[in-house]
Structure formats: structure tokens, C-alpha cells
Amino acid sequence: MTDDEAVRRCQEGDREAFRHLVEAYKSPMYGTALLMTSNPALAEEHVQEALLNAWRGIRRFQLGRPVKPWLMRILVNVVVSQQRRRSFQTVSLDESLPIGAPGDDTETIENRQVLRQALSQLSPEHREVVVLRYFADLSVAEVARSAGIREGTVKSRLHRALRQMRELLEQSGVMDGYPQ
Numbered sequence: 136m137t138d139d140e141a142v143r144r145c146q147e148g149d150r151e152a153f154r155h156l157v158e159a160y161k162s163p164m165y166g167t168a169l170l171m172t173s174n175p176a177l178a179e180e181h182v183q184e185a186l187l188n189a190w191r192g193i194r195r196f197q198l199g200r201p202v203k204p205w206l207m208r209i210l211v212n213v214v215v216s217q218q219r220r221r222s223f224q225t226v227s228l229d230e231s232l233p234i235g236a237p238g239d240d241t242e243t244i245e246n247r248q249v250l251r252q253a254l255s256q257l258s259p260e261h262r263e264v265v266v267l268r269y270f271a272d273l274s275v276a277e278v279a280r281s282a283g284i285r286e287g288t289v290k291s292r293l294h295r296a297l298r299q300m301r302e303l304l305e306q307s308g309v310m311d312g313y314p315q
Contacts, residue, residue: 185210204277253303261296
């Protein structure tokens with residue numbers, strides 16, 4: 136079943152068709168929420184709330200538009216509103232994020248830790264666009280729709296965020312041996 140077919144059926148009240156969308160997008164949504172909150176339980180809660188909001192709003196979704204940016208926008212709104220409610224001052228990426236996979240060498244794990252630390256030092260606005268672009272794998276246009284900002288803003292935030300991350304990674308020595 137295609138996303139358009141699933142959306143059309145959902146708009147007709149077919150809850151089983153929504154399962155297709157959940158299965159297709161819950162993993163990238165969870166990864167995005169985890170990177171934004173650094174808390175697996177909160178990430179799961181945010182994804183569930185975002186999916187519930189998506190189900191409630193599916194009738195207003197325009198067929199033919201991509202589903203992933205729409206779902207990510209709902210997720211980002213949920214995360215941001217929950218952070219405001221809980222009075223989070225900053226979103227930091229802590230040790231709860233998985234840093235390695237079986238078979239990874241020590242250097243790979245250490246590099247991931249440094250990358251996670253560099254990401255946590257970005258402003259929330261810069262972290263949001265980096266996470267949506269490179270971890271949720273959205274295009275610049277999709278990031279703009281998901282974040283509710285203009286494409287030019289996404290590009291400038293990405294540019295600044297990546298420059299800052301490069302500087303942080305160079306300071307940590309992770310960039311040694313990589314082309315500049």
C-alpha cells in the first residue's frame with residue numbers, strides 16, 4: 136500500500152490503514168525524538184502523542200503531499216510544546232543515547248560520543264535542523280515544512296550548525312585525517 140492510499144483510506148476512517156503509516160515512520164520519528172530529548176521514555180511518549188495527533192488530523196492532510204515531513208512537523212510540535220510545559224531550559228544529548236553497535240571498535244564508539252557531545256552543544260534551533268536533515272533524512276524543503284520555517288532559514292542554520300560542529304570536532308581530534 137502506498138502512503139497516498141493509506142492516507143485516503145485513513146481519511147475514510149480506516150484505522151488499519153493507519154498502521155501502514157505507523158510502521159513506515161515510527162522508527163525515524165522515534166530516532167528524531169530521542170535525539171531531541173535524549174530520553175528514551177520521553178521519546179516514545181512524544182512519538183505516541185504525535186501519532187495520535189496525526190490520526191486526529193489526517194482528514195485535513197492533502198493527498199499527494201509527502202507524509203514524512205507532515206509527521207515530523209507534528210512530532211517537533213509535540214516535543215517543543217512538552218519541553219515548554221516541563222520548563223526544559225536546554226535539550227542535551229546525554230549518555231542514554233546508544234553509542235555503539237556490536238562489532239564497533241573503540242575509536243568508532245569514541246567518535247560517536249564526541250559527535251553526540253558536539254550535537255548537544257548546538258542551540259535548540261540548530262540542533263533541530265541538523266537532526267531533521269541528517270538523522271531523520273529529510274530534504275531541506277521537508278525540514279522547512281517540518282520545522283515551520285523557510286528553506287533559506289534551514290540552509291543558514293545548517294551552515295552555521297555544521298561549521299560549529301566541525302570546529303568542535305576539530306578541537307576534539309575527530310577530524311584528524313579527514314579532508315577539510
